Each structure stands twice: as structure tokens, then as C-alpha cells.
Amino acid sequence: MIVQFSIVPLGKGPGIGDDVAKVLKIVDNSRLSYKITPMGTVVEGSWDDIMGLIKKCHSLVLKSGERVVTSITIDDRKRRKNMMEEKIRSVEKRLGKSLRK
Amino acid sequence: MIVQFSIVPLGKGPGIGDDVAKVLKIVDNSRLSYKITPMGTVVEGSWDDIMGLIKKCHSLVLKSGERVVTSITIDDRKRRKNMMEEKIRSVEKRLGKSLRK
Amino acid sequence: MIVQFSIVPLGKGPGIGDDVAKVLKIVDNSRLSYKITPMGTVVEGSWDDIMGLIKKCHSLVLKSGERVVTSITIDDRKRRKNMMEEKIRSVEKRLGKSLRK
């Protein structure tokens, strides 16, 4: 399954780059394949690996603050691997052109 | 923490009430406090209890289908209990009137 | 269609009840049917009426702050009215019991 998540600390100022950097350091050090986007991080793996990772990130951001809002979207399709690459490739193939990524 | 989640099966027809009913039966039988809304279910509890519940629901819906999209939003605030009731009460108090729930 | 939305100001402290109250005052004064939940507001109506309402709320919250994250989920089903009530009623009917709302 692939999962997008984003972690937003409340009560820390409008810029949240320090927290995002801490989160992405954890993601980058995990063994999961991932992609960062302007609105969150997409990871691919099993439920337990991914939710373990997100729990770790969420807890770390909450530790230095008062309140955290975390959003998670799961796309789980039977018998599919490498959905992260395949979903984009399949759409580009249908359109017969490369899109901005 | 309080968590809203919704589980949408793809490839099963436009009506998904049977799957929603199966999910809410699990939620209603859990020991977690919950509220159903027109767009999802809100539960209150610990990370592990809630994520265990959502994993159970997500897996059940996927079992009878091919693909499931699950959305989860977590609102986690230190030292707060009964956020589910308190958030609504606090806004009604500020407005000095009761709102439609 | 029915639409859930939530508006989260960043950089204003962990409590956001004042902004939520301002938003709900606008919603309550609109002619749209609505329901507040612990994680957002659900409204029913046309695309233009609902998006006009959310734009007004989003702009008001941004005016007194630096950054706002707004989440919107739309459930749009042909030939359906009163989805807000019907979705919950239909699940309770399937389960043969009343659920916590």
C-alpha cells in the first residue's frame, strides 16, 4: 500500500520547516521507499511499517509542542507493488506524454 | 487524541453502505468512545487502540474487494481528555448559542 | 453534494477556538444546512454555494494570521438529496440499531 502523510504542529509560528526536517530525517533513514511532495510525504510498504514510522514522527513533533494535526491517506490495492511509480507511469502512458513531477 | 477516519472501497458500486455498516459494527463493539458523522467516524483514545481499530476495519473492507482508500485525521493535544465533547462545547460557549450537531 | 471542511490557522497558539467560532457564525448565518462535528463542519448544497461559503471563512481566518491550512472533502452523488441525514439513517437501518452521533 502507499500512504501520504503530513504532520502540522499548532502553536509554533507560521513556519514549520524545522519540524518537517526532523520528520523527513526519520523517513530518509527508514528502509521504506518514499517521495516528498509540496504537501506531504508518500511512503510505500506494509501497514505496520508505515504506521510505526508515522507514529514515531508524530510523537517527535508533539514532544516539542502542544498540539499536532496529522493527516494520513492510504491507497491499498490487492496484488499491486511499486504503486508509487506505477500510478504516475500508467497515467503518462494513457496521455502519451510526460507530466510535471 | 481524537481521530476521524473514513474507509472507501473502490470498484464495488456507488453505494458503500454495506461496508460502512460492517465498519461501524466493529467500532460500536470496541470500547472506544465514538461519534458517527455524515462524512466519517470520530473516535477518542490512544494511538495504538485507535490505529488497531482502523487497521481491523480497513482489512475487513479490503477482504471483500480489490482496493480501499482510507483517510485518517488525528488531532492530538497534550493534557486534553474528552476532546470530542469539549471542542464542540467550547465553540458553543464562545458563540453563546447551540449549533446543529 | 455534502462537503466537510476544517480550517486550521498556523502560528496562533495551540487553541484555535476563536477562529472556529468566527467560522461557525458565518456557517450558522448562511442558508445552507449544516452539522458541526468534533473534526470539522459538514454542509449540504451546490458547489458554488458551498465553495463561496468556505472561501469566505478561509479568508476571514487568514486575515488575522499568517498561514491557514484548509481541508475539504466532497461527496457528490447524482440524484441524491438530504445525503447528510440519509447516510447515517441508512447505516443505522442496516445495523438495526441507533449509533452514537
Add this chain to the structure above:
Amino acid sequence: MIVQFSIVPLGKGPGIGDDVAKVLKIVDNSRLSYKITPMGTVVEGSWDDIMGLIKKCHSLVLKSGERVVTSITIDDRKRRKNMMEEKIRSVEKRLGKSLRK
């Protein structure tokens, strides 16, 4: 502001690539700057331009089906332009390394 959106048709089979392709054709032909990700499309522009684009995409997908669930997340920060590029660049700068995109 930058906005991520995804449009999921219900009742059309587990694969939704044809609809995604139709949506991305509209996005690619608009004048808005955009990025596709494995979980949605991110666009940058004004409220009216972006919401007009999403309405067009949502309506097109609904036309050939019965039900559509559309998710939208808005990140709106005063006095910021090119947030789509800047958010990723700023995190990479903090970490002193390039991340997978």
C-alpha cells in the same frame, strides 16, 4: 496558495486511471503551475483559478459515473510565492541533503 486535490470515482471498478488521465489533461492544459504525485495533483495559483479548475475536473469525472469523492487541501501563506518549489528546497537546505522527489 498551493492546493493538493484528488478525485476518486465510486462504482467504476478498482482502476481509475482513465478518469485520472482526463483530469490531468485538463490540469496540463491550464495555465497553472502543477506537480503530479502518486496521491494527487498539487497546483499553485489564486483561490478562484484553482477552485474553477477543480470544479471542472470534478464535474467531468461525475458526468461518466454516479458518485465522486474529491479531497482538497489548501496551504495558504501570506506574502509567499512559489511555495511548491520553496517548501521542498527549504527542507533540503535544513537537512543539507537532497531527498527523493
